[in-house]
Amino acid sequence: MPVVSHEPGQEADVVIAGGGVIGTAIGWRAALRGLSVIVADPGWGDAATNVAAGMLAPLSESVFGEQDLLALNLLAASRFPGFAAELERATGLSVGLRTEGTLSVAFDRADNDRLKRLTAFRREAGLEARELDARACRAAEPFLAPSVHGGVLAIGDLSVDNRRYAAALHAAAVAAGVRFLSGRVTAVARRTPGGYAARLAGPGDREGELIGGRAVVLAAGWRTGQIAGIPGYLATAFRPVKGQLLRLRHPEGLPAVLTHTIRAIVTGRDVYLVPRADGEVVVGATQDERDDLDVTAGAVHDLLHDAMSVLPAVSELTLAEARAGLRPGSADNGPVVGWAERSLPAPGQPPSGLLVAAGHFRNGIMLSPVTADAVTSLLTGDQPAADWKPFTPERLQTPQATPYQGSPS
């Protein structure tokens, strides 16, 4: 890591690179603990935050072989309602939390076999799920396709409106004194005599500005590895995973075509439909190892096809938006949260250093409260929850990692 002695223009206890839900939640909680905070974000529009379904369903989402992540996700989901309630009290804004639960259904026999295997595994992990026959399914969701012969209702699953949630976080952070700067953190460096500096590239006179802080938090999603001056193993730790999703709306006069989050397996493909309080229905999501934001005809077709296969009335909804975002995938698809570099604090002083909070992949919304808790603990000299232990940056220090090279052509 380079060392600079240049005196920066702006100072804060904590400088956060990235203003998605992760960076903003950290900023809000750190400010509530009395720290001064600057959040810098370039507003590139590819933030995964804005292209999310907002499902908070750790067990309905869990798959074989991710025990540590499941434990963390369970902690995250249990933390979410209290965090959201505090956020709503602080701002007076609704985040659109829904509590109807998830109805998982299968389209054909093979899909049903896979759903049964997954349900058995999820129950062992603690999922409270009720198996529904065709009649019970239709009682829960009257518009389901006749081909749906049964399903699994997960009662505790929640969902949140990702955009309302992000807007409330931003409002709370601003109210708590967080300063937001429009610009991209291009580099970080240790300063003499103490602390860290982040270099900002941004519009107009912000070009090249240095911002100083006792700690710098790297929360720039899949672009986190592009920041110069970070440890080499972090430069290779993140990759973009493109996702496309649709926002549909109920036209005037059409009753709600669904009330639960519906997850479906349709001839081997996963699709979900998440209803919002305001009549919006989110349909997602594709997953491709690419870094473009193109909305492709094939993805839109497949999402609509699969959604209409389980809920034909979706054809009557209007297409309000089709959008792509880039999820921050890590080398092992788990989040990366902890000290990347730490200066020994003077006696009685809080720790100083470089923190990372990235790689949240498909779970950024759900993990944002516990990530904010963990990073705030680290910033104030406390220990984060034990569930974070498997997700510190050190695990990524392997010699064979190679940097992300862009999408295959």
Next chain:
Amino acid sequence: MPVVSHEPGQEADVVIAGGGVIGTAIGWRAALRGLSVIVADPGWGDAATNVAAGMLAPLSESVFGEQDLLALNLLAASRFPGFAAELERATGLSVGLRTEGTLSVAFDRADNDRLKRLTAFRREAGLEARELDARACRAAEPFLAPSVHGGVLAIGDLSVDNRRYAAALHAAAVAAGVRFLSGRVTAVARRTPGGYAARLAGPGDREGELIGGRAVVLAAGWRTGQIAGIPGYLATAFRPVKGQLLRLRHPEGLPAVLTHTIRAIVTGRDVYLVPRADGEVVVGATQDERDDLDVTAGAVHDLLHDAMSVLPAVSELTLAEARAGLRPGSADNGPVVGWAERSLPAPGQPPSGLLVAAGHFRNGIMLSPVTADAVTSLLTGDQPAADWKPFTPERLQTPQATPYQGSPS
């Protein structure tokens, strides 16, 4: 018709209600003949002009039982290139005329039977078409689906970029002195001592303004019948026919996936793909007797599904726009062009009265040059082409007509 003696604020020889391709083409040609012209349009955004594929293919579009319309469409298609060339010379703008022709293909055996029957009919009507086997189809369009076993190539078919064409018409009209007003013609009335007046509802101080002219041309698409003061049978003559279409684009690096206009019958449904010079591909179109502009999930799905069925590479294109427009359908689906009311001119004077130029349904772009020719002839005391004879307003004077009541709920 009411009679007013109020002195209007603005005067022109010709007042045109409606600034789509029909009204604008008439305005341009009338101005070239030395007439002063005002075109009034509310800019509602539901103009069929903006939601069109721009196919100029009278025979590839023809179906059984529309002989008079076919003759008119053939006249229109033969007139188009010369009109477009004059328009491009006048403005320096390209209208994106393409001459590669139409390749009609069938998806399955039943579709192929229908295509063969239609082709036999179209050949009798004069279509110059070459039947292509699978190999020749793929030579013409290498990305066709393997399931396409043959097709019919119509060599003379053209297409035009509807938006470039509309923009060029507008530029030519302005250059020729046509005045464009932003507002809706809500009523027309005969004036004393002579001529006609149109009442304008529009933003700000244009509310209620009267515009006077020797002739008023009703070219307001499906809303033409909503103008007060017109003969009663015209109030019931037009209805909106909703169409949805998609605009796709080639992402960077992808070669053109088609060069001809492709028309396909896919399990009984018609779909077309029209390539543009700039890499855009228009996919259309649905047809529903509705008056809303909702873009529905079902329509987007079906258009993508059918397009990808014949040209799988469409899945790689990006979805740039999905949009609905309202075609102006008439009681018999033919255009309605001619005098609706005519005052006897003084000796040596040009005729005065109320003209209608609406109901062009699916063929507004193609018919706009010959419609402009016909209306300009009528305005200057000449006879329009004989092919217009079956399409005068009088044919609609039937007692049983009922006004359009809105979409079924």
